Amino acid sequence: MSNFARTLNFTSANEDGATELAALTLKPTDQVLCLSASGARPLDLLLGGPARITSIDINPAQNELLRLKIAAYQALGDEALHAYLGIAATRHRLDLHRKVESFLPPASRSFWSARRGVLVSGVWNSGRWERVLRLGAIGTRLIRGRSIDTLLGAPTLSEQAGIWRTRFDDAVWHGAVRLLSQRWFWTRIVGEPGGAFLPSPAESAARLTGLFRRASENIFFRESDFAALLLKGRHTPESALPLHMRPEKFDMIRERLDRIHIAEEGLATLGASGFGPFDAFSLSDFGSYCSQADYDACWRGILAAAGPGARFCERVFMNPVQPGPALTPQIGIDLSRSAGLSVSDKSIIYDIRCGTLAPSR
Numbered sequence: 001m002s003n004f005a006r007t008l009n010f011t012s013a014n015e016d017g018a019t020e021l022a023a024l025t026l027k028p029t030d031q032v033l034c035l036s037a038s039g040a041r042p043l044d045l046l047l048g049g050p051a052r053i054t055s056i057d058i059n060p061a062q063n064e065l066l067r068l069k070i071a072a073y074q075a076l077g078d079e080a081l082h083a084y085l086g087i088a089a090t091r092h093r094l095d096l097h098r099k100v101e102s103f104l105p106p107a108s109r110s111f112w113s114a115r116r117g118v119l120v121s122g123v124w125n126s127g128r129w130e131r132v133l134r135l136g137a138i139g140t141r142l143i144r145g146r147s148i149d150t151l152l153g154a155p156t157l158s159e160q161a162g163i164w165r166t167r168f169d170d171a172v173w174h175g176a177v178r179l180l181s182q183r184w185f186w187t188r189i190v191g192e193p194g195g196a197f198l199p200s201p202a203e204s205a206a207r208l209t210g211l212f213r214r215a216s217e218n219i220f221f222r223e224s225d226f227a228a229l230l231l232k233g234r235h236t237p238e239s240a241l242p243l244h245m246r247p248e249k250f251d252m253i254r255e256r257l258d259r260i261h262i263a264e265e266g267l268a269t270l271g272a273s274g275f276g277p278f279d280a281f282s283l284s285d286f287g288s289y290c291s292q293a294d295y296d297a298c299w300r301g302i303l304a305a306a307g308p309g310a311r312f313c314e315r316v317f318m319n320p321v322q323p324g325p326a327l328t329p330q331i332g333i334d335l336s337r338s339a340g341l342s343v344s345d346k347s348i349i350y351d352i353r354c355g356t357l358a359p360s361r
Helices: 017-024 040-048 060-075 078-085 093-103 106-113 116-121 128-144 147-152 157-168 171-180 183-190 193-197 201-218 225-232 247-259 292-304 335-344
Strands: 031-035 052-057 260-264 278-282 306-316 331-333 351-357
Touching: 017 040, 017 278, 017 306, 017 335, 017 351, 031 040, 040 052, 040 060, 040 247, 040 260, 052 060, 060 078, 060 093, 060 106, 060 247, 060 260, 078 093, 078 247, 093 106, 093 116, 106 116, 128 147, 128 225, 147 157, 147 225, 157 201, 171 201, 183 193, 201 335, 247 260, 292 306, 335 351
Parallel strands: 031 052, 031 278, 052 260, 278 306
Antiparallel strands: 306 351, 331 351
């Protein structure tokens, strides 16, 4: 995982912040722990109004990305923010960056000065996952053509589900999913270490095709920012966008930016970090990168930093790992709420586990 832990792997957003907010029901006094990744998660969580968000990542590049996005909010107006990040077109990103970098600490300024090409292209589109999705979207456009716009324009969910079933859920799609279900594709071609923890290709393919079928029946693809990346290859000001990139949310986010505190830290070492206690945890799909032993170690770290009754929201992608028997009594999963949020989540590819923690001291 060494290279993966140093590069920009996620730079836009592919998780539904509304799900996190619904699962965590944040309060004004809450201390929140989340993973930095692309920066979307902590920025979305600001909309819940907690007292403080501690955003951690073991990858320093992802933390630098969050610092850059925070500086961009501080330095730029609404339209310029979209243009600078790469959501809207502009030829002046380096000019905009000169404004942004004045809000960066010296180490962050040096980090981004060495990545001029990323700034020119727009950081929003520069991650490992974003490149994979962009290539996939090119293939999808070549094969599906106008059916993409027909799918995105479906007036009802039942019509959308029918379009998905008749124009997308076919042998070509199933063949692509079988390729995406191969461990070697992710570990050797994409360089994604989570590929090592995929279940069998048959199980993975069945899960992915089922998740998209479920989504076609329950959410509008046109309202999913992940679907915009998957089907169109990029976000635009007119496409579905994550909560924190919607202009009507900008002022609230700007007012609360000082509530985000960034640290290079891992979940397994939270207990010894001195952070916490936390009232809420937004954990993404950390289990995608874990063996059973590593997964349990992360949960022990979370529990060591959790206050009584802390809420959590975890995403499950492909790796079906679950907490070991010794941890299960301390992790109370709300099965009904988790199931409901899994169905309504606009990220399509995840199941949700949420509930409350009862850490034993």
